[in-house]
Amino acid sequence: MRTVRISAGRWMFLTTAVLFALAAWVGAVHADPIVSGPSPQINKEGGVIVKVTPRRWASGVEIWEFEVVFETHTVILAGDPTRFSSLVDAEGRTHSPLQWEGDPPGDHHRKGVLRFKPEPGRDGMIELRIDGVGGVPTRLFRWQLP
Numbered sequence: 001m002r003t004v005r006i007s008a009g010r011w012m013f014l015t016t017a018v019l020f021a022l023a024a025w026v027g028a029v030h031a032d033p034i035v036s037g038p039s040p041q042i043n044k045e046g047g048v049i050v051k052v053t054p055r056r057w058a059s060g061v062e063i064w065e066f067e068v069v070f071e072t073h074t075v076i077l078a079g080d081p082t083r084f085s086s087l088v089d090a091e092g093r094t095h096s097p098l099q100w101e102g103d104p105p106g107d108h109h110r111k112g113v114l115r116f117k118p119e120p121g122r123d124g125m126i127e128l129r130i131d132g133v134g135g136v137p138t139r140l141f142r143w144q145l146p
Contacts, residue, residue: 038054050069067112070111078106082097085128090124093119
């Protein structure tokens with residue numbers, strides 16, 4: 001039986017090549033699928049971070065949902081988001097939220113879902129407006145509808 005000897009340099013090269021190939025294969029197999037939905041948007045003004053993620057929206061969906069996260073270490077988050085939020089459709093029509101389901105006022109962190117019922121004919125750009133949080137007159141979050 002013949003013994004094949006591999007130098008330390010070649011052994012290191014082969015090991016590295018195999019590890020890179022394995023990592024590439026695992027990354028390709030386990031990569032997250034491409035998200036076809038809208039991406040979250042973040043606004044960091046006035047000492048308050050506001051992150052908005054559209055969760056449920058499309059033509060044919062009766063109620064649209066936007067997850068909203070408020071975070072701060074400087075002010076107490078007060079008020080009802082249904083009173084200081086609105087959705088503007090591509091035709092410029094303003095829609096008030098139906099409901100806020102989430103954390104109550106009075107803390108430095110709040111998370112919840114704003115629900116809207118937009119009218120038909122909603123192709124184009126939509127805009128979620130959040131007014132007066134952290135002293136910022138209006139925060140704008142925009143998405144292009146599919």
